Amino acid sequence: MPTAAENKHLKQLHILDAATRLFLDRSVTDTAIDDVVKLAGVAKGTFYLYFRDKYDLLDQIVMRRTATLFTESCRVMRARAEKEQLGPVEQIEYLTDEIIARMREDRKVTALIDKRFSACFSPKAIEEYPEMQTHIEYLTGLLETPACPGEEARRMLYVLADMIGCVCCDAILSARPYDIDELIPTIHSILRKLLEVRV
Amino acid sequence: MPTAAENKHLKQLHILDAATRLFLDRSVTDTAIDDVVKLAGVAKGTFYLYFRDKYDLLDQIVMRRTATLFTESCRVMRARAEKEQLGPVEQIEYLTDEIIARMREDRKVTALIDKRFSACFSPKAIEEYPEMQTHIEYLTGLLETPACPGEEARRMLYVLADMIGCVCCDAILSARPYDIDELIPTIHSILRKLLEVRV
Amino acid sequence: MPTAAENKHLKQLHILDAATRLFLDRSVTDTAIDDVVKLAGVAKGTFYLYFRDKYDLLDQIVMRRTATLFTESCRVMRARAEKEQLGPVEQIEYLTDEIIARMREDRKVTALIDKRFSACFSPKAIEEYPEMQTHIEYLTGLLETPACPGEEARRMLYVLADMIGCVCCDAILSARPYDIDELIPTIHSILRKLLEVRV
Amino acid sequence: MPTAAENKHLKQLHILDAATRLFLDRSVTDTAIDDVVKLAGVAKGTFYLYFRDKYDLLDQIVMRRTATLFTESCRVMRARAEKEQLGPVEQIEYLTDEIIARMREDRKVTALIDKRFSACFSPKAIEEYPEMQTHIEYLTGLLETPACPGEEARRMLYVLADMIGCVCCDAILSARPYDIDELIPTIHSILRKLLEVRV
């Protein structure tokens, strides 16, 4: 039986789901709040009860999608890392490939994320997806070296994620000036160079 | 006495200049085409003679500003490199610092560029700013190694530029999750690792 | 005290009334939606709550005016037919004269109807003006013969109405190639020939 | 070798042809004078040398297409009438069928004509298509009786043509309230009744 609080959340979730569908199918610009509330089955006023405006809504959606994309990719990688006893470099490479594969598969989500992949590193995202925290700690561990302590490794992880997110958005969506197939070897080579030094 | 052809270009340039000023002072969203043409001193219809819409105009402006930012930074770096006999790693680091310094100084331009710094690598930008081509070739030369031939070095340059552009936009504008001062050492460390391997 | 539902209808009616006045006084082309809402005393957005665009509005107005014109003419004819015991042919002729007289009298309405007089035979018009149904049935009865059963008589009624509406629009408004006074005998002669065969 | 006068006509004809294609492919509303002159390969100013505005142009096109439709149908009918010795009623019926067939076949032309089929009876059309005059005279002859002398027969011809044009536009384009297949028997029955009385 849903409590009052859960019910409230329900309306908010309906709005988020409806908006996500519309933002993906059409685009953010071509979606009016009117469309969102109609599809969500709530009244116009209700929208303003939960969101400041369309961009507040968009931010929340991007945060959710990037967090989902990141955590799912991490889970897949870590499962395989354990089974196959992958080394740190291999793990990072595998994770990168996994993220890129998902972005290629679902170009609409990639277009929605635009270049905000690192939104999943925001405090809000980590709070709402506690799993993020465990993955970040795990990956930070992989990047740590005596010359690169915890906080620095965490920053490096963030920069790498942002780089991959930005570069891949352009490469997947516009293929200009390079398409994703051309850039994957370059990205791998960068990752290897950064991590080999560890040795 | 301006010929008809020059006059045509003139109107287009007036529009670009006016729009740049308004986009920087207010923002793209807060600037109506009406404001642009008023400031440019041309009729509304004239705008649509030269630009498809506001975003076509914006793309052209971003291309120009990023190309200007990149070429100016390159010029400064190369002048100093010659004078002080800097090594390749130092040159790349110096160039990065120069770009970041300019983005920090002019946050409005940084906000306008958003995360499209690599727009200056587009064929159109290179065509309109031939200087871009010489700088790209020069920098590609710095990145080249036996294991990393010309085309690959060029791609790496592009990925680095995109990374710096994206990471710095967030760090300078929102300071979240890391502010630019925190990230500069990380970026330097990444650059050094990537280039040290060359040795 | 008007209920909410009545109020809704009221705004729609205000818009219809205002538009009709403007469409008649000026013309459809010379009337902006802005003018309509100003005269109706409602907000611009309210217009789009009830009508898709200016032509949706025009269709509804034409439907109403033709239905009014037709039902009023029928009522007058039937009142007189009962009083003076008119035969079927005389009734149809009288009705035709009545319709033509009204179109001549109010050239502006005729211009608004353009050549869409048969709009009053649309299902929507019949639904909104139930009286239409009774008149159509009555007139169909007048046209019926053993050789021309109900459905066929109804179709003939429609064709006749459309013919009169179209021919008279041109004759009344432009008088070219024939003016209405020249054509009335011809129309009568056609009607008589069509109905004499009944005997 | 084209004379100057013919050359002038050439530009005018290019405009007419271009406009016809655009009016048919898109619609009159969706065609700008700009589109017309671009397709015609003439300058914007040239348009205003030959036409007052878009509606002047449209009128000329409708006049041409209706005159063409009417004269071609007449020619076909008269050829067959001679070969097969058709009676007057059969000739009128055959002509009607021919016109309807052409309107059904080319719904775009029908939409362009809208309900202005009788435009081909205008003095201007007859002047530009002298063949119209001979057909009108021929058909008037078919309709003449002692009780229906020349001028009256000509008016009846006009009314019939207008009726067929109007009724068929709706029936072919919107099929409401009756579609063309339902109405053809009704139209035939009307024609037969009107002409049988002749006997």
Added chain:
DNA sequence: AATGAATGAGAATTCATTCAT
């Protein structure tokens, strides 16, 4: 908390027309 009719400022874009060349 939820509703949804009403708002009206505001923006984009079109397009017929002109006129200097």
Added chain:
DNA sequence: CATGAATGAATTCTCATTCAT
């Protein structure tokens, strides 16, 4: 005759936001 760059008034339609119920 012919051109086509420039004009700018005019118009449509959107849409975020409010507020009485």
